[in-house]
Amino acid sequence: MPRRLLAAVLLCWPAGAALAEDKAALPTSGTPVVELKGFDDAMLGFMAERSIRAGTLAVSKDGHLVLARSYGFADAAGKVPLTLHAPMRLASIGKPITAAAIHKLIRECKLRSESKAFELLATKPLPGDEPDPRLAEITIRHLLDHEGGWDRERAFDPMFRPLLIAAACGKPGPATGADVVRYMLGRPLQYSPGTETHYSNFGYCVLGRVIEKVTARSYLEYVREELLAPLGIRSVELGRTLPKHRHPREPFYHDPGRGRNVMEPTSKDEVAAPDGTFHLEAMDSHGGLIASATDLVRFLDVYWMSGEPRGKEKRPPRVFFGSLPGTFTMLLQRRDGVNIAVLFNQRSDASEREYSTIRQTLAEAANAVARWPAAGG
Numbered sequence: 248m249p250r251r252l253l254a255a256v257l258l259c260w261p262a263g264a265a266l267a268e269d270k271a272a273l274p275t276s277g278t279p280v281v282e283l284k285g286f287d288d289a290m291l292g293f294m295a296e297r298s299i300r301a302g303t304l305a306v307s308k309d310g311h312l313v314l315a316r317s318y319g320f321a322d323a324a325g326k327v328p329l330t331l332h333a334p335m336r337l338a339s340i341g342k343p344i345t346a347a348a349i350h351k352l353i354r355e356c357k358l359r360s361e362s363k364a365f366e367l368l369a370t371k372p373l374p375g376d377e378p379d380p381r382l383a384e385i386t387i388r389h390l391l392d393h394e395g396g397w398d399r400e401r402a403f404d405p406m407f408r409p410l411l412i413a414a415a416c417g418k419p420g421p422a423t424g425a426d427v428v429r430y431m432l433g434r435p436l437q438y439s440p441g442t443e444t445h446y447s448n449f450g451y452c453v454l455g456r457v458i459e460k461v462t463a464r465s466y467l468e469y470v471r472e473e474l475l476a477p478l479g480i481r482s483v484e485l486g487r488t489l490p491k492h493r494h495p496r497e498p499f500y501h502d503p504g505r506g507r508n509v510m511e512p513t514s515k516d517e518v519a520a521p522d523g524t525f526h527l528e529a530m531d532s533h534g535g536l537i538a539s540a541t542d543l544v545r546f547l548d549v550y551w552m553s554g555e556p557r558g559k560e561k562r563p564p565r566v567f568f569g570s571l572p573g574t575f576t577m578l579l580q581r582r583d584g585v586n587i588a589v590l591f592n593q594r595s596d597a598s599e600r601e602y603s604t605i606r607q608t609l610a611e612a613a614n615a616v617a618r619w620p621a622a623g624g
Contacts (some may be wrong), residue, residue: 248464251283258572259360260416264557265353266531272320273291273294273295273318273319273320273328274299274319274320274328275287275316275317275318276292276316276317276318276328276329276330276331276441277314277315277316277317277611278315279316280313280314280585280620282616282617282618282619282620283306283313283314283520283612283616283620284617285297285560285611285612285615286304286306286316286426286609286612286613287316288612289608289609289611289612290302290316290318290589290609292319292396292608293397293604293608294318294319294517294591295604296598296600297593297596297598297600297602298596298597298598299319299477299591299592299593299596300319300320300325300501300592300593301318301319301320301321301325301329301333301335301498301591301592302317302319302329302498302516302589302590302591302592303316303317303318303329303332303333303335303539303540303589303590304316304317304540304588304589304609304614305539305540305541305543305544305587305588305589306517306544306585306586306587307544307545307547307548307585307586308584308585308586308619308620309584309619310548310558310584311621312541312545313619313620313621314330315331315332315540315541317329317330317331317332317333319498320498321333321496321497321498321499322498322499323501327541329491329498329606330496332482332536332539332540332542333496333497333498333539333540334482334484334494334496334497334537334539335498335537335538335573335574335576335590335592336486336497336527336536336537336568336573336576336590337486337531337534337536337537337538337543337574337576337590338534338569338570338571338574338575338576339448339534339567339568339570339576339589340501340543340567340568340569340576340577340578341532341533341534341535341536341569342451342533342534342567343537343546343550343551343554343567343578344470344475344483344536344546344554345451345454345458345473345532345533345554346391346454346552346553346554347453347546347550347554347555348396348458348469348470348473348474348554349387349391349454349457349458350554350555350556351473351474352458352461352462353387354379356504357360357461357462358387358457358461359387360386360387360388360391361386361387361388362386362387362484363383363384363385363386364385364386364387364389364390364395364453364454364457365382365383365432365453366383367386367457367460367461368428368453368456368457368460369454370425370428370429370432371429371432372429372432372433373416373429373430373432373433374435375433376432377433378432378433379396379434379435379436379514381396381436381439381440382396382432382436384439384440384441385440385453386440386441387457389440389441389450390447390450390451390453390454390457390556391454391553392444392448392451393444393445393446394440394441394442394444394445395436395440395447395450395453396436396437396438396439396440397431397436397437397445397447397449397450398437398438398443398445398447398448399445399446399447399448400445401437402434402437404448404449405427405430405431405434406427406448406449406452406525406529406530406533406534407424407520407525409421409422409509409525409526410422410507410509410512412426412430413426413512415430415595416429416430419512419513419527420510420512420531421509421510421512421526422526423528423529424455424456424529424530424531424532425451425456426529427449427452427529428452428453428456431449431595448530448533448534449533450533451531451533452529452532453535454532454533455531455532456458456482458470458532466531466532467484467485467531467536470483471483471484475542475546478545479545480538480543480545480546480548481540481542482538482539482541483536483537483538483542484536484537484538485528485531485535485536485537486527486528486535486536486537487527487528488510488522488523488525488526488527488528489510489511489522489523490522494537497537497590498592500519500521500522500572500573500574500592500593501519501521501573501592501593502519502521502570502572502573502593502594502595503520503595504519504520504524505517505518505519505520505524506520506524507523507524508519508522508523508524509523509524509525509526510523510526511523519573520572520573521571521572521573521574522573524572525571525572527571534569534571540588540589540590541588542577543588544586544587544588547578547580547586547588548586551565551580552565552567552578552580553565554601560580562580562582563582564579564580564581564605565579565580566578566579566580566606567579568603570594571594572594573592573593573594574590574591574592574593574594575591575593575594575605576588576589576590576591577589577603577605577606577609579609579610581610581613583613585611585613587609588607589609
């Protein structure tokens with residue numbers, strides 16, 4: 248086709264045609280539900296606008312799973328469709344699971360909300376480090392509410408410094424969660440516990456270690472066997488940093504960034520940001536889990552995002568986002584009994600569009616439903 252004619256065709260192409268073509272290019276898995284077609288349209292449109300190649304969605308209404316869908320591909324080459332119920336990285340939306348485990352221990356009188364976290368752990372600081380005296384004031388409640396005394400904006404987030412902390416601990420490899428806790432005993436707080444609120448990944452790392460101390464089990468073992476298995480939730484596992492160690496149904500993760508591989512500290516080779524620039528296994532209790540979207544809405548049917556068991560009372564809508572290189576996730580609990588979980592395999596793209604707008608996008612799809620099916624997916 249002559250260049251001028253091609254240009255004219257492109258200029259005259261209907262505005263929605265390219266988007267429709269992109270939508271059709273992504274395979275879908277799961278049973279379509281006529282009444283909930285708006286969710287498919289919303290997801291495919293959102294993904295097309297941002298060139299997202301893998302995403303999963305689950306929706307429940309009044310305790311019934313009504314929609315479960317996967318969109319896109321499991322592999323970067325775009326040849327293997329993403330399977331239904333594929334587990335994906337959760338990032339920070341795993342925190343409500345940790346909170347629920349803590350509340351369960353409190354209900355069972357194995358822990359108190361006012362228990363002093365570091366007194367319970369009895370962890371010793373690194374040689375030569377002098378703990379901030381205010382560490383002794385930090386309670387379980389402070390950690391749950393992000394009021395422990397750490398502000399990553401004024402200092403740093405230790406969960407993303409695995410090699411520096413490992414070196415301080417005299418170890419060659421990436422730091423574990425326990426290593427990070429020991430290292431942070433020698434770092435000053437940014438404010439007195441309970442006087443300010445600042446989102447803290449590290450605070451939830453500490454809660455994971457508290458769970459292990461109280462139960463004499465690993466964090467993952469306890470939450471899987473005691474908290475999630477009774478709900479029929481089986482997909483929750485510890486995510487793996489390196490692609491070769493991941494779940495066989497887990498998709499690839501896309502991010503334009505590259506950096507040093509913390510899993511191979513002596514190597515000078517750079518890797519894609521999701522594939523080794525941070526130590527996912529050490530993030531277990533604050534952002535290191537994988538799960539299916541369907542299991543996440545099962546969790547939301549039983550627990551509030553605060554970690555407290557759900558009763559018949561209605562609460563204001565609550566949203567929780569998660570983000571890592573190669574991951575963007577959301578949980579949404581609505582006042583009308585609708586729960587939504589969505590997982591994507593990237594958090595940024597060349598369009599520079601905002602990703603948190605998925606909340607409004609899917610809320611509008613929910614608002615437009617004329618009649619909810621009783622069950623499905």
